[in-house]
Amino acid sequence: MNILITGAYGQLGSEMKVISEKFSQHTYIFTDVDTLNITNEAELQAFFTTHTIDYIVNCAAYTAVDKAEDDKETAYLINCEAVRLLAKTAVTYNAKFIHISTDYVFDGKSYIPYNEEMPICPQSVYGQSKADGERAAMDIAPNQMVVIRTSWLYSSFGNNFMKTMLRLGAEKTELNVIFDQIGTPTYAADLATAIMHVVNAENFVSGIYHFSNEGVCSWYDFAIAIHKKAGITTCKVKPIESKEYPTKTPRPHYSVLNKLKIKQTYNFEIPHWEDGLERALRIVNSE
Ligand SMILES: NC(=O)c1ccc[n+]([C@@H]2O[C@H](COP(=O)([O-])OP(=O)(O)OC[C@H]3O[C@@H](n4cnc5c(N)ncnc54)[C@H](OP(=O)(O)O)[C@@H]3O)[C@@H](O)[C@H]2O)c1
Structure with missing residues (x-):
C-alpha cells in the first residue's frame, strides 16, 4: 500500500518514519509543510494527481x-480547514484517512475515563479547532475516516514534557510540577504502532477512537518517573496545584481516555505508560 504521512x-x-522500517511491505511518502502544505488545495491536488495513495496519515497539526488563543486563524486553518481538505481529497481519490485528534476536545471535568460517545466540550481555541476538524472530516468521509484522539504525547523526537523534565532535572536542584491534572502519557512510538495496526487490519472500521498508553498518573507522577528511570537524583520534584502554575489556556484536570474500542476493534494490546517511558529513555540515552 502507498501511505502518505503529513x-x-x-x-x-518522526515515529512513523521509524516504524515504517518494520513494515517495509508498504511504500511511504513522508512530507512536511515545505514539501506538502496541507492548507494549500492546489498543492494537494497536484500531489494526488501525481501519486497513488491508499492511506493518508495526518500527523500535521498546529x-x-x-x-492558538492569539492565532486562532492559523490554528483553524491547519487543524480544521486543512483536515476538511484532506477528507475531501480522500473521497476524490478513494484513499483511507487516519487523522489524529486530542483529549482537549473534552472539558476535563469527568471522573471516569472518556469514551468516544461522551459529549465533547472544548475549552480552548486549540481544542475547538481540533474538534471542528475531526467533525468536518467525519462528515465528509464517514466511511473512510479513522480519527484517533490521543493525550500527553511525547517522544525522543521534538520538544515535550519528558525532554523538558530531563533538561530541568540536570539544571536545577528543585522543580515544581502540577499534581492535580490527571491523564495518561502517550509514547508517540506506541501511537505509531497503533496506526500501523489500523493500516494492516483485515477490516478497516471507520470511526472515532481513543488511544494513549495504559495506566493513569499526574504530571507530578510522570516527572518523578522520568527522573527516577533516567537516574536523576540531584533534583527534588515538588507537587503543586494548577493554580500555582497559571497558563494562558486552562488545562483539563482529567484527561484519561478509555481505549477499549480501539483495542477490541483492531485487536491489540497497549503497553503501560511506564513501559513506554523506559523505551523512550533508552533511545534518548543512546543518542
Ligand atoms: N503533543 C501533544 O501533547 C498532543 C496531545 C494530544 C494530541 N496531539 C495531536 O497529535 C498529533 C501529532 O502531534 P505532534 O506532537 O506530533 O505534533 P508536532 O510535533 O507539533 O508536529 C506537527 C507537524 O506538523 C507540521 N505542520 C504544521 N503546519 C503544517 C502544514 N500546513 N502542512 C504540513 N505540515 C504542517 C509541523 O511543522 P512545523 O513544526 O514546521 O510547524 C510539524 O512538523 C496532532 O494532531 C496533535 O494535535 C498532540
Missing part, C-alpha cells in the same frame, strides 16, 4: 495550545 518532521511523524 507533518513528518513532528513527534508522531499544536501550540497557548499561542
Whole structure:
C-alpha cells in the first residue's frame, strides 16, 4: 500500500518514519509543510494527481495550545480547514484517512475515563479547532475516516514534557510540577504502532477512537518517573496545584481516555505508560 504521512518532521511523524522500517511491505511518502502544505488545495491536488495513495496519515497539526488563543486563524486553518481538505481529497481519490485528534476536545471535568460517545466540550481555541476538524472530516468521509484522539504525547523526537523534565532535572536542584491534572502519557512510538495496526487490519472500521498508553498518573507522577528511570537524583520534584502554575489556556484536570474500542476493534494490546517511558529513555540515552 502507498501511505502518505503529513507533518513528518513532528513527534508522531518522526515515529512513523521509524516504524515504517518494520513494515517495509508498504511504500511511504513522508512530507512536511515545505514539501506538502496541507492548507494549500492546489498543492494537494497536484500531489494526488501525481501519486497513488491508499492511506493518508495526518500527523500535521498546529499544536501550540497557548499561542492558538492569539492565532486562532492559523490554528483553524491547519487543524480544521486543512483536515476538511484532506477528507475531501480522500473521497476524490478513494484513499483511507487516519487523522489524529486530542483529549482537549473534552472539558476535563469527568471522573471516569472518556469514551468516544461522551459529549465533547472544548475549552480552548486549540481544542475547538481540533474538534471542528475531526467533525468536518467525519462528515465528509464517514466511511473512510479513522480519527484517533490521543493525550500527553511525547517522544525522543521534538520538544515535550519528558525532554523538558530531563533538561530541568540536570539544571536545577528543585522543580515544581502540577499534581492535580490527571491523564495518561502517550509514547508517540506506541501511537505509531497503533496506526500501523489500523493500516494492516483485515477490516478497516471507520470511526472515532481513543488511544494513549495504559495506566493513569499526574504530571507530578510522570516527572518523578522520568527522573527516577533516567537516574536523576540531584533534583527534588515538588507537587503543586494548577493554580500555582497559571497558563494562558486552562488545562483539563482529567484527561484519561478509555481505549477499549480501539483495542477490541483492531485487536491489540497497549503497553503501560511506564513501559513506554523506559523505551523512550533508552533511545534518548543512546543518542
Ligand atoms: N503533543 C501533544 O501533547 C498532543 C496531545 C494530544 C494530541 N496531539 C495531536 O497529535 C498529533 C501529532 O502531534 P505532534 O506532537 O506530533 O505534533 P508536532 O510535533 O507539533 O508536529 C506537527 C507537524 O506538523 C507540521 N505542520 C504544521 N503546519 C503544517 C502544514 N500546513 N502542512 C504540513 N505540515 C504542517 C509541523 O511543522 P512545523 O513544526 O514546521 O510547524 C510539524 O512538523 C496532532 O494532531 C496533535 O494535535 C498532540
